[in-house]
Amino acid sequence: MNFVKRYLLPRLIIYFLVIFIGITTxxxxxxxxxxxxxxxxxxxxxxxxxxxxxxxxxxxxxTLQELFGLKGSLSDQYLRFWQRLFKGDFGPSFFQFPTPxxxxxxxxxxxxxxxxLTTTLVSWFLGNILGGFAGYFSNQRWGRFxxxxxxxxxxxxxxxxxxxxLILLAYIFPIFPLGGGYTIGMRLTWSLNTLLTLxxxxxxxxxxxxxxxxxxxxxxxxxxxxxxxxxxxxxxxEAGGIRLNKIATKYVIKNAMLPxxxxxxxxxxxxxxxxxxxxxxxxYPGLGTLLxxxxxxxxxxxxxxxxxxxxxxxxxxxxxxxxxxxxxxxRVRYK
Amino acid sequence: xxxxxxxRELKSYYVxxxxxxxxxIKAVDDVNIxxxxxxxxxxxxxxxxxxxxxxxxxxxxxDPPLRLTAGKVLYFHKEQVYDLxxxxxxxxxxxxxxxISYVPQGSMNVLNPVxxxxxxxxxxxxxxxxxxxxxxYYEMAKEHLASLGLPPKILEAYPHQLxxxxxxxxTIALATLLNPKIIIADEPTTxxxxxxxxxxxxxxxxxxxxxxNTIVLVTHDxxxxxxxxxxxxxxxxxxxxxxxxxxxxxxxxxxxxTGYLIHSLPKFGDKSRRDSAPGSPPSLAALPLGCAFHPRCxxxxxxxxxxxxxxxxxxxxxxxxxxxxxxx
Amino acid sequence: MKxxxxxxxxxxxxxxxxxxxxxxxxxxxxxxxxxxxxxWNLVPRxxxxxxxxxxxxTSRGQDVFWELCFAVRNSLIMSLIAGVLSRIIAILVGMIAxxxxxxxxxxxxxxxxxxxxxxxxxIIVLIGSMAKARLNLVSLGLLLGVFxxxxxxxxxRSQVLSLRERDFTYTSLLSGSRTMSLIFKEYMPFLTPLVFxxxxxxxxxxxxxxxxxxILNVLRIETPSLGTMLQWALNYQALLLGYWWWIGTPVVTxxxxxxxxxxxSISVSEYLDPRMRVQRIGKA
Numbered sequence: 001m002n003f004v005k006r007y008l009l010p011r012l013i014i015y016f017l018v019i020f021i022g023i024t025t026x027x028x029x030x031x032x033x034x035x036x037x038x039x040x041x042x043x044x045x046x047x048x049x050x051x052x053x054x055x056x057x058x059x060x061x062x063t064l065q066e067l068f069g070l071k072g073s074l075s076d077q078y079l080r081f082w083q084r085l086f087k088g089d090f091g092p093s094f095f096q097f098p099t100p101x102x103x104x105x106x107x108x109x110x111x112x113x114x115x116x117l118t119t120t121l122v123s124w125f126l127g128n129i130l131g132g133f134a135g136y137f138s139n140q141r142w143g144r145f146x147x148x149x150x151x152x153x154x155x156x157x158x159x160x161x162x163x164x165x166l167i168l169l170a171y172i173f174p175i176f177p178l179g180g181g182y183t184i185g186m187r188l189t190w191s192l193n194t195l196l197t198l199x200x201x202x203x204x205x206x207x208x209x210x211x212x213x214x215x216x217x218x219x220x221x222x223x224x225x226x227x228x229x230x231x232x233x234x235x236x237x238e239a240g241g242i243r244l245n246k247i248a249t250k251y252v253i254k255n256a257m258l259p260x261x262x263x264x265x266x267x268x269x270x271x272x273x274x275x276x277x278x279x280x281x282x283x284y285p286g287l288g289t290l291l292x293x294x295x296x297x298x299x300x301x302x303x304x305x306x307x308x309x310x311x312x313x314x315x316x317x318x319x320x321x322x323x324x325x326x327x328x329x330x331r332v333r334y335k
Numbered sequence: 336x337x338x339x340x341x342x343r344e345l346k347s348y349y350v351x352x353x354x355x356x357x358x359x360i361k362a363v364d365d366v367n368i369x370x371x372x373x374x375x376x377x378x379x380x381x382x383x384x385x386x387x388x389x390x391x392x393x394x395x396x397x398d399p400p401l402r403l404t405a406g407k408v409l410y411f412h413k414e415q416v417y418d419l420x421x422x423x424x425x426x427x428x429x430x431x432x433x434x435i436s437y438v439p440q441g442s443m444n445v446l447n448p449v450x451x452x453x454x455x456x457x458x459x460x461x462x463x464x465x466x467x468x469x470x471x472y473y474e475m476a477k478e479h480l481a482s483l484g485l486p487p488k489i490l491e492a493y494p495h496q497l498x499x500x501x502x503x504x505x506t507i508a509l510a511t512l513l514n515p516k517i518i519i520a521d522e523p524t525t526x527x528x529x530x531x532x533x534x535x536x537x538x539x540x541x542x543x544x545x546x547x548n549t550i551v552l553v554t555h556d557x558x559x560x561x562x563x564x565x566x567x568x569x570x571x572x573x574x575x576x577x578x579x580x581x582x583x584x585x586x587x588x589x590x591x592x593t594g595y596l597i598h599s600l601p602k603f604g605d606k607s608r609r610d611s612a613p614g615s616p617p618s619l620a621a622l623p624l625g626c627a628f629h630p631r632c633x634x635x636x637x638x639x640x641x642x643x644x645x646x647x648x649x650x651x652x653x654x655x656x657x658x659x660x661x662x663x
Numbered sequence: 664m665k666x667x668x669x670x671x672x673x674x675x676x677x678x679x680x681x682x683x684x685x686x687x688x689x690x691x692x693x694x695x696x697x698x699x700x701x702x703w704n705l706v707p708r709x710x711x712x713x714x715x716x717x718x719x720x721t722s723r724g725q726d727v728f729w730e731l732c733f734a735v736r737n738s739l740i741m742s743l744i745a746g747v748l749s750r751i752i753a754i755l756v757g758m759i760a761x762x763x764x765x766x767x768x769x770x771x772x773x774x775x776x777x778x779x780x781x782x783x784x785x786i787i788v789l790i791g792s793m794a795k796a797r798l799n800l801v802s803l804g805l806l807l808g809v810f811x812x813x814x815x816x817x818x819x820r821s822q823v824l825s826l827r828e829r830d831f832t833y834t835s836l837l838s839g840s841r842t843m844s845l846i847f848k849e850y851m852p853f854l855t856p857l858v859f860x861x862x863x864x865x866x867x868x869x870x871x872x873x874x875x876x877x878i879l880n881v882l883r884i885e886t887p888s889l890g891t892m893l894q895w896a897l898n899y900q901a902l903l904l905g906y907w908w909w910i911g912t913p914v915v916t917x918x919x920x921x922x923x924x925x926x927x928s929i930s931v932s933e934y935l936d937p938r939m940r941v942q943r944i945g946k947a
Contacts, residue, residue, distance in 0.1 A: 018777045025786060033793045154925065157871055159878060160914055167902075232444040239396045239439070240509070241431030242462045250458065251447050258449070266779055273784030277875060291785075295792045295879060303792065307785045314782055330449060330493040 003333075007326065015319045022311040026304050027081050031074070037300045038064045041094070067091050068300065090305035095297040101305035104290060109309070111181055112275045112286035115202055119209040120271060124264050126210070127217025132253035134218070135225030137244075147222075150215040158274075162208040162281040169204060176204045179283030205282040209274065220263060224256040231255070258329055265321040272310040337372040338411050339517050339549050340393060340435075345406035347392040360619045362388035362401070364573040367646065370517070375543060375550045377564030377581070379557060379596065381616050385573040386553045387440070390521050393551070394437055395419050395427055410434060412516065432463050436510040438503075438520040445506060446494035452505060453490035459509055476512075483508055483538065500531035504538060511542055517549040518542075524559055536563060557600050561585060569593050572617055572627035575646055579653040589655040591632050626658065634659055669934070676930035682923035686735050686916070693732035698725065700733040700887045712908050719908035722899045727912050733887040734913065738870055741804040741888065745869035746862050748808025749815070754858060756812065757819025758850065762827060772820070778813035786810075787872070791881035799883050803876070807869045815861040822857055826850055860932050867924040874917060889917045 030037065041064055042057065052060065065071045069081055069091065084090070090101035134143030153161070170178045177183075181201050182194075228234065229252055237247050272287065279288030287306060294302040326333040344367060349360035362385040370376045378386050391397055393408055408419040412434045419427065439445045446455055456476035457469065467475075477487045485504055494502060503523060510518050520539065524532040540563060543550050552564055560567055561581065568578040569590065577590040588594045614631040617623060623630055629639040638658045646656040670676045698705050704724035712719045718727035760771040787810060791798050798806075870889065876882050877890025884891050896902075896910040 014773065014776065017773070018780050021777050022781045025781070026789070029786070029789055030793055033790065151925075152922075156918060157874055157921065159875065160918065232439065233447045235396070236437075236439050236445040236506075237447070237458070239394065239431070239437050240459055240462070241428040242458050243428075246458060246462065250450065250454075254449050255447070269780050269782055270784065272782050276784075276788075276879070280878075291788070292879070295788065295881060298792070300793070303789055307782070307789055310782045310785055315780055318780055328449070331495050334493065334496060 003326075007332065008323070011319065011322055015315060018315050019311065022315070023082075023085065023308055024078075026307050026311070027078060030300060030304070031077075037068055037298070038070065040298060085308065090308070091301040093294075093299055093302045095293055095299040095302065101301050104302065105287065105305055105309055108285065108287045108290045111284065112272070112279070112288060115205060115278070115284065115286065116209070116271045116275050119206050119213060120264075120267065123210050123213030124217055124260070124267075127214040128221045128257060128260055129253070130214070131218040131221025132225055132256060133248055135222040135256075136229055136248045136252045146218065150219050153211060153215045154219060156212075158208070158212055159277050159281065161212060162205075162278060165204055165208050165211075166281060177201055181285040202284075205278045205284050208281075209278060217260070217263075221256060221260060224259055225252055228252050228256045261321065261325055261328060265318040268317045268321070269314050271314065272306075338369050339372055340411070340551075341369040341409050342366050342393065343407040343409070345389075345392055345408065346404040347388055347397065348402060348404045349400050350402055351400050358620060361573050361622065362619055363392055365645075366406075366573075366575055368568060368575065368578070370549060370551060372516075372549055373547050374565045375552055375563055377560040377567040378551065378553045378570060379560050379567055380555060380570035382555055383616055383619070384570045385619065386555075386570050387521060388573075389570070390519055390551070390553050394435065394519055429463075432459060432510075432513045432515060434515055435517045435519065436513070436515040438506050438510045438518060438523050440521040440523070440525065446502060448494055450493075451490065452492055452494065452497075456490065456509065456512070459512055463513055479512055480508055483511070483542070498531075500527055500534060503527060503531075503535050507535070507538055507542070511546065514546060515548065517551065519551045519553075521553050522555070523552070524554065524556065532559070539563070557596055561600075569596065572622055573619055574627070574656065575654075576628070576656045577654065578646070583653055589649070589653070589660060590628075590657045591634055591659070592628050626656075636662075670930065673930050673934070675926040676934075679923040679926035679930065682919055683927070686739070686920060686923075689732045690736035690739055693729070693736045696729045696732060698729050700725070700730060701885060709904075709906060718912055719906070721895065721909050722901070722906070723895065727909060730887055730892060731912055731916060734889050734892045735916065737800050737886060737888040738873060738890070741800040741807075741873055742866040742869035744801060744804030745807035745811060746866040748805060749810075749812040749865055750858055750862055752808070753812040753815040753819055753861070754854070756816040758823055758854075760816070761820040761823025768820075772817070775813040775816050778810065783810045784872075788876070788879060788881060791876055791879075798881065800873075800886055800888060803873065803882065804869070807872055811865050811868060815865065818861060819854060819857060822854060823850060826853055856931070860928055863924050863928040863931070867921060867928075870917070870920065870924075889913050889920075893917075 038061055042052075042060065045060075046052070062071075069077055069084065071077070072080075088102050090105075092098040093101050093104055096104065130146060134140070134146055137143060166178070170176050177200065182197055183201075233255075234247060234251050237251050238244075242251075272291075275286055275288035276291055277288070278284065279286045280292050283289065287310075290302065291306050293299070294306065344365055345363055346361070346365060347363040349362055351358040351360065364385075366389060368376075378389065380386050388401065391401065392403060395408070397403060403420055410417040410419060410430060412430065417426075417430065422430075446452065453473055453476055456479075457472045460472045460475060461467070473490070476490055480487045480490065483504075485508060489497060489501065489505065497505065503526075507520075507523070510520075523539065524535055527535060536559065539550060539552075542548075550563075552560070554560060564581050566578070566580050567584050568575045569584075569592065570576065571592050577584065577588070577593045579589075584593065585597055588597055613633075617627055617630070623640075625641045626632070626635070626639045626644055629635040632639065636658070642658070644656045644658050646654045647660070648654050649660050671680065706716060706720045706724055706726050708720060708722050708724045710716055710720040716726050716728065718731065720726055721730070756771050756775065760768040787806060790806065791803075794802075873882070873888060874890035874893060877884070877888065877894045878897070880894065882888075882891060884894060890913075892913040893910070896906070896913065899906075899909075901907075901910040
């Protein structure tokens with residue numbers, strides 16, 4: 001009961017507050033900026049050669065305002081924004097009119113989630129284990145090799161790394177496909193063949209994300225280990241003649257992991273930003289590509305829908321990690 | 336008397352490089368001690384005199400910038416002599432806890448905070464023993480705690496759930512787990528309140544009288560030294576300046592510094608002012624020439640300012656390093 | 664000066680420092696450029712590097728070398744605006760939260776937590792794409808400044824929390840110093856190195872963001888910068904057409920800049936952490 005009050009409740013309150021602020025921001029931004037989406041759409045329609053008399057223009061403006069949720073006073077708009085949000089209704093997409101935004105998101109989300117969640121988790125584990133051992137056994141040659149490698153990979157802009165991989169492994173040595181999530185014209189069925197095709201297409205984007213991710217965690221972990229390995233309990237275990245491999249895993253890594261768990265939660269906040277570039281470079285059919293199209297076509301409903309959904313997904317996964325944290329740290333569990 | 340540990344001309348220095356300028360701190364300088372079987376050997380002195388470094392050198396746990404500069408540490412184990420610093424790390428590891436074990440200073444953070452106490456016991460056991468199952472190790476830990484009169488249920492606790500005194504007792508239990516011939520205790524009572532101190536001292540004494548092993552006790556607290564140790568070495572500025580059985584040392588201190596240490600202890604019924612040595616201990620990085628104590632010593636004369644006295648026996652079992660002894 | 668001399672002895676710092684000096688030199692050189700970076704077809708198009716155009720020319724008829732000077736200058740100015748603005752916010756938030764504690768602390772840390780948790784990048788893209796053609800480098804710098812302070816404010820706060828417990832705080836409070844003057848006079852010297860280290864990291868982040876946003880086409884593309892230079896080259900298929908000097912210049916320059924900033928920041932933070940320094944000596 002005490003645990004609920006001291007640990008769970010404050011976190012739940014913050015969770016809902018952050019969602020509230022984030023969604024409100026998404027609502028406010030388009031209304032603060034000087035561009036008028038309705039006017040822009042009308043201009044575009046005119047530019048495409050549609051002739052409109054003043055009456056039908058007025059009707060179009062009203063319909064558009066309805067679709068953009070721009071009708072009525074600001075507080076009315078805000079209330080309706082939330083009402084629609086609860087129903088999962090972000091209005092129709094303009095770039096694929098009249099498909100609802102939520103349908104497009106539902107189609108793209110699984111691709112992004114599968115690619116990004118897997119690579120984020122795998123690189124987190126890999127980077128922490130490697131960084132933990134390399135940090136503890138800091139005189140080993142392989143550790144120093146990884147260190148230099150990290151120093152080159154780490155500061156490279158992700159875009160350039162991804163492009164380099166694509167040129168090398170799909171263009172110069174055509175081992176992997178140039179892009180896409182599956183072979184064009186292929187039917188997605190439950191079979192081994194489908195799975196292999198999917199994996200082959202996901203390989204390069206996953207590799208680029210793993211490379212960057214692993215070395216980011218590698219370096220962060222090494223820094224934490226540098227201080228943990230001077231802690232009294234590690235020095236004591238060494239004095240006690242406990243085997244070094246056991247000290248590395250059970251004493252050093254297990255303790256140094258704790259701040260990294262918080263780090264993992266924070267890095268999930270960047271997951272959709274990562275998806276954007278990856279999916280553009282490898283033309284992967286996920287939320288990032290959808291977002292890219294939304295940016296280029298000025299599809300405001302889609303943009304707002306994607307941003308709102310990612311706020312929900314990210315804050316929820318951070319909450320989940322936060323709630324799992326006490327499982328790893330007994331000092332939080334029993335107090 | 337059988338010896339268990341002895342050091343030969345042991346020197347251990349901190350070698351620092353502060354922005355290109357070399358700096359040497361002589362934390363342990365020319366130390367010769369012989370620790371015998373079945374005794375409690377006390378090492379006393381103010382903080383910063385090098386006692387903890389001496390202990391690290393004896394135990395072989397030196398991290399840079401601390402280095403062994405010269406000398407030897409010998410272990411006498413099962414009719415054999417081991418030269419600690421010529422052994423490889425695996426051979427050294429094998430002597431730990433079976434021959435020599437260690438009770439650390441300030442048990443606040445010495446136990447792994449994310450595992451239960453029984454896990455730490457298990458790790459110590461299975462790193463030194465072979466071919467037992469997990470539950471056998473837990474059983475051994477439980478029996479060991481019971482034999483020391485400690486509640487076995489603390490095995491299921493995490494370190495932060497125990498009091499400071501209980502954590503210190505756990506480290507003592509860990510140190511005696513494999514029945515070593517010698518236990519090194521570094522300020523085991525310093526961080527504790529007076530009542531808990533008594534309990535910990537009692538536990539160490541009980542262990543020594545039942546197991547008949549040797550304890551090397553490092554503490555600045557002359558009161559604790561008086562109640563526990565059988566023989567005491569006094570350190571000043573990295574050197575041993577006097578060594579004698581406890582009774583002799585307290586009754587007839589030869590070195591002026593030892594005199595000050597003993598006279599600063601409160602006594603029942605005596606309300607006169609306590610004198611401690613004037614001035615403060617010198618920095619180990621810039622020691623005065625000659626005897627390091629001479630700037631604070633009221634009896635100092637010319638010779639003390641230029642020549643360093645060595646530790647010599649002037650009476651049976653009583654060694655002193657002081658030029659006053661030659662004058663008498 | 665002595666600090667700089669000490670730092671230059673570290674190879675990592677020396678490398679980063681000289682790369683940065685070189686790039687600043689390029690930026691200054693842009694003031695003496697013979698060409699206007701906004702005008703096209705001033706020189707023959709698609710020429711490989713030669714004596715008259717040392718880094719070649721673009722398909723837009725611009726000289727790559729002088730274009731680069733402008734790009735470096737603009738990218739540096741933009742990232743400096745972002746870095747300075749976010750430092751000001753981070754210092755104010757960190758100091759007030761750390762020093763005042765209580766409700767102020769809880770509120771400010773809640774705000775910075777929200778900034779850490781929200782997908783800020785998407786929000787920046789949202790703003791950028793809606794304000795398209797109005798997002799020039801100065802407003803981008805300000806925008807990134809507003810979004811890039813949250814983590815550093817936390818770092819500064821925890822440093823202030825530990826400073827608050829030290830003796831001189833009480834001494835100067837008891838001797839009648841005003842709170843604000845105490846904070847700035849007494850704490851700043853301790854915080855300066857920390858602020859400097861996070862500043863480098865923030866500048867590097869801002870330059871990376873500029874490149875990303877340029878590739879996403881949400882910036883004003885006429886203004887030369889490292890990002891827009893790359894974007895033009897990609898738009899004209901410089902890679903496929905083999906104009907390596909065009910696409911290679913911004914790529915190599917930005918990689919050098921990132922490595923330089925990265926080495927500077929790790930070298931400075933190692934210098935600040937005496938424990939790491941001792942370890943380095945111990946190994947030698």
